[in-house]
Amino acid sequence: MTAIYLDNNASTPIDPSVAAAMRPYLEEAFGNPSSGHWASTPAKAALEKARGQVAALLDSEPDEIVFTSGGSEANNLAIKGTFFALKHKGEHIITTAVEHPAVLAPCRFLEQLGATVTYLPVDSTGRVEPEAVRRAITPRTILISVMHANNEVGTIQPIEEIGAVAREHGIRFHTDAAQSVGKIPTKVDALGVDLLTIAGHKLYAPKGIGALYVRRGVTLEPLIHGAGHELGRRAGTESALLAVGLGAACALATDLEPMTGIRRLRDHLWEALQHRFGERIVLNGHPEHRLPNTVSVSFVGVAGAEVLAKLDGVAASTGSACHAGRVELSPVLAAMGVPEEIGMGAVRFSLGRITNEAEIDAVVDQLRTHMLPAGSPGGS
Structure with missing residues (x-):
């Protein structure tokens, strides 16, 4: 039997160059990146290099990158973090009927806490109309979340047009780009997004690592409370090993x-x-x-x-x-x-x-x- 792998939207193999970049961190640079001594210095340097590599792929700033455990956590942080940070301004969220469960499930959870969610329909090709987004906006809308590309059928959404609608109304805009990063351009300013999700195992990095792009000035309530890791946005000691893997994969993905x-x-x-x-x-x-x-x-x-x-x-x-x-x-x-x-x-x-x-x-x-x-x- 010849093994043929055609399920890369589910998960990609770790690229050899990514594995090579990670290998030294299995035994070396074992210190806590947040500690202030010789053992932490190389781990901290590796973490920040990786953060810069992720930022370079998105054409963002390194301090706008929050490392997470994967795409699901990044989506949850974007959606729940926005709701809890902005619920004093409103409780309305707009999304689509074809989102990944990592977006739909948090939205349904927030409905139990008082959120109102509009699930926009799509056409026969899986696309949502930007004007439908515009019509759904209310004075209480605090977040629009529309995936960049669908994991099942591959349809790419008109994110730039939706981003323009969001900016026009001053509404925060998130896109789940787990399937698009590394396949099509994902420059955050061109897309017009405030929040963008990355999942490492969709672009030849390991499972268990992802990132959330958070535009400067955007406040989020953390999902995980503790010490002030990731500029206070996600508590927990960072893994230099996994971050290096994601960084190397993002560096690879800059070449489309x-x-x-x-x-x-x-x-x-x-x-x-x-x-x-x-x-x-x-x-x-x-x-x-x-x-x-x-x-x-x-x-x-x-x-x-x-x-x-x-x-x-x-x-x-x-x-x-x-x-x-x-x-x-x-x-x-x-x-x-x-x-x-x-x-x-x-x-x-x-x-x-x-x-x-x-x-x-x-x-x-x-x-x-x-x-x-x-x-x-x-x-x-």
């Missing part, structure tokens, strides 16, 4: 040229699937405003889990989830209005830096062999 090749492979995969399956396959998400590595398709009349079960050695994801013994349509596809008979056949192939054309062709050949009966169109 590899995405050109990945985009070509993505298009090659979609074109090959169209050629093989014709009307039996449907693209999920926006045909143009889409991550360069993501192909979400639905095999009409077949469950996505059945498709994956027939693939030997291929790691990919379905667009549905199994709960209590029954398969349910993905909430993202449901919000896009995808019919159940189509959405239940959803499969997401997410390519990475190590994906090659031979692997793409092998996957298409497997699909043709296992899914098309002899004599059917494209099955010869």
Whole structure:
């Protein structure tokens, strides 16, 4: 069996250069970065170098970067931290129906504490209209949170336009960029965001490390209270080891040229699937405003889990989830209005830096062999 990994939106492998940067910190520079002696000095220096590398990727300042345990914590800090810091001004939050659970769950939690949340609908491609954001704003709105790119279908949201709406009304704007960082440009001023989430394991860094960009002047109530780490925004002794990994990955991600090749492979995969399956396959998400590595398709009349079960050695994801013994349509596809008979056949192939054309062709050949009966169109 040849192992083919096409689930990079779920998690990426640690890049060799990232692992090499981290390796010395497994045994050296073990001191607490906050201590003021010889053992802490190299750890502190490594931490701040990594902070600068993250900031450079976002074109921000190093003191605007807060290290977290990952994307979920960063999203929670952005949303809950804003609510608790600004609830004296209002309690209204605007988000979308296709956000990651790490955004939707905090919003639902805050509703129990008095927050009012507007979950904006999206169109059939998964995009939200900036004017819909504008119409949802009230005098009590304190936060807008819209993901940069969707993890399931890859649709890229009009963040720049939404950012302009937020600035016009003086409302704080957060974007979950866990899926977009390292794949498309994520300069914070160009996007017009006040808060931006990074998840390390989505861009070839280890799991357990992430970051939240916090624009200067933006106040947040910490989720974790304690000593004054991260300029008082996130208590807890920082891990120089993990920060170095994220920093090295962000330095690697400043070069987006590899995405050109990945985009070509993505298009090659979609074109090959169209050629093989014709009307039996449907693209999920926006045909143009889409991550360069993501192909979400639905095999009409077949469950996505059945498709994956027939693939030997291929790691990919379905667009549905199994709960209590029954398969349910993905909430993202449901919000896009995808019919159940189509959405239940959803499969997401997410390519990475190590994906090659031979692997793409092998996957298409497997699909043709296992899914098309002899004599059917494209099955010869």
